[in-house]
Amino acid sequence: MTLRPNIAQMAGYVPGYQPDDAASYIKLNTNENPYPPSPRVIEAILSEVGEGLRRYPDAASRAAREEAGRLYGFDPSWIIMANGSDEVLNNLIRAFAGEGEEIAYVHPSYSYYGTLAEIQGAKVRTFGLSENFEPQGIPENYQAKLFFLTNPNAPLGFCYSQRYIADLAERLSGVLVVDEAYADFADEDSLDLVRSLENVVVTRTFSKSYSLAGMRLGLAIARPETIAALNKIRDHYNLDRLAQAAAAAALKDQEYFRACVAKIRETRTWFTAELVKLGYQVIPSSGNYVFATPPDRDGTRVYQALYERRILVRHFTDPALSHGLRITIGTPEEMARTVEALAEIGA
Ligand SMILES: Cc1ncc(COP(=O)(O)O)c(C=O)c1O
Incomplete structure (x- = not known):
């Protein structure tokens, strides 16, 4: 038995910790949504549970793509559904970057791109950030297959x-x-750039703003030629019946979605201000999390002290991030308890 050398050598991605007894923690470590999915989503999933499951799902995920198309203003030929956005990130690498070819991303960002490139045997180049968060040193006519x-x-x-x-x-x-x-937690997105520039692809997930991390749902929006290529690569039945019903219902219930996102943004503002009062450095966030650095810049110490109080946040050992913590925005009550714990832990 001989593994491909790149598989033998790679470490593999380590996802955020999912404890068995998650309910006994305040769980702020994997950017999940603290609110349940829309009741319409639960109804839609339940209505799929039954005799019909003996049949394969729609291989083209038509209903979900049509709903996404209506919401974002694209023809469904510009949309592909995915079994989590991780699936479509993987298939983008498989479509565009051959063995030995280069893909790139910013460091720090989502390190899973690097893992996917390793699996493919593609080369990885990362670009660091300046003080004011500008990526440094990207060549003028950069030839990477994917960025x-x-x-x-x-x-x-x-x-x-x-x-x-x-x-x-x-x-x-x-x-x-x-x-x-x-x-979905930010003020702007790049959907207009997908319309105006040929080489721009946008990926989205239902794991955060739609409270559906457990369903594994994502999508990509791109030119129909790119979508057609991605369709050749994916598993033909990549979304099961329950996931397709959940996706369509989630996208349809925009009223529920908007209310959830508004609550999280409001809590984010409150929590950021409280952290600043405690002397933390907080980067203004457009996501459902904040990156916060304690006054003594000892992320490990605060992580441990929160863990002892059964509050789980994300600490990265990467030297570019180890001074701080990424804290998911939960409910107002969860964040108030986190602020109390941090005040007790001290600087
Ligand atoms: C930046 C980024 N991209 C993609 C994903 C993957 O999302 P999904 O759950 O849809 O696979 C995550 C998940 O944490 C993420 O943080």
């Missing part, structure tokens, strides 16, 4: 301007993937 730009940035929470993103797309000969996992 992943996480916007809002995760885990830091800041946003790039649409002007910056358009300029970057124009400097790239390859594809610019704007990973908008958190864009």
Whole structure:
């Protein structure tokens, strides 16, 4: 038995900790939504449970794509549904970057792009950030096959301007993937750039703003030629019947969605101000999380102290991030308890 060398050597991605007894924690470590999915989503899923499950689902996820098309203003031929946005990120690499070819992303951002590239045998190049969050050293006529730009940035929470993103797309000969996992919590998105620039692809997830991390749902919006290529690569029945029903119902219930997002944004503002009062440095966030640095810049200490109080947040050992913590925005009550705990823990 001989593994491909890149698979033998790679470490594999380590997702955020999911404890068995999650209900006994205040769980603010994987950017899940503290509110339940829309009641319409639950109804739609339940209505699929039954005899009909013996049949394969619609291979084209038509109902969900049509709903997404209506919401975002695109023909469904510009949309592909995915089993979590991770699936479509993977298929983008498989479609555009061959073995030995280069893909790129900003460091820090979502390190899973690197793992996916390793699996493919593609080369990875990362670009660091300046003090004011400008990616550094991207060549003028950059030839990478794919550039992943996480916007809002995760885990830091800041946003790039649409002007910056358009300029970057124009400097790239390859594809610019704007990973908008958190864009529903921001003021802007790049959907207009998908319309105006050939090489821009936007990816979205239902895991955060639609409270559906457990369903594994995402989508991508791109030119029909790109969508057609991605359709050749994906598993033909990538979305099961329950997921398709959930996706369509979630996108349809915009009233519920908007109320949830508004609550999270409001709590984010409150929590940020409280952290600042405690002496933390907080990057203004456009996501459903904040990146916060304690006064002594000892992220490990505060992580441990919160953990002892059964509050789970995300600490990264990466030296670019180890001074701080990424804290998901939960309910107002959860965030008030977190503020109390942080005050007790002290600087
Ligand atoms: C920036 C970013 N992109 C993509 C994903 C993957 O989302 P999904 O749950 O849809 O696979 C995540 C999940 O945390 C993320 O943070």
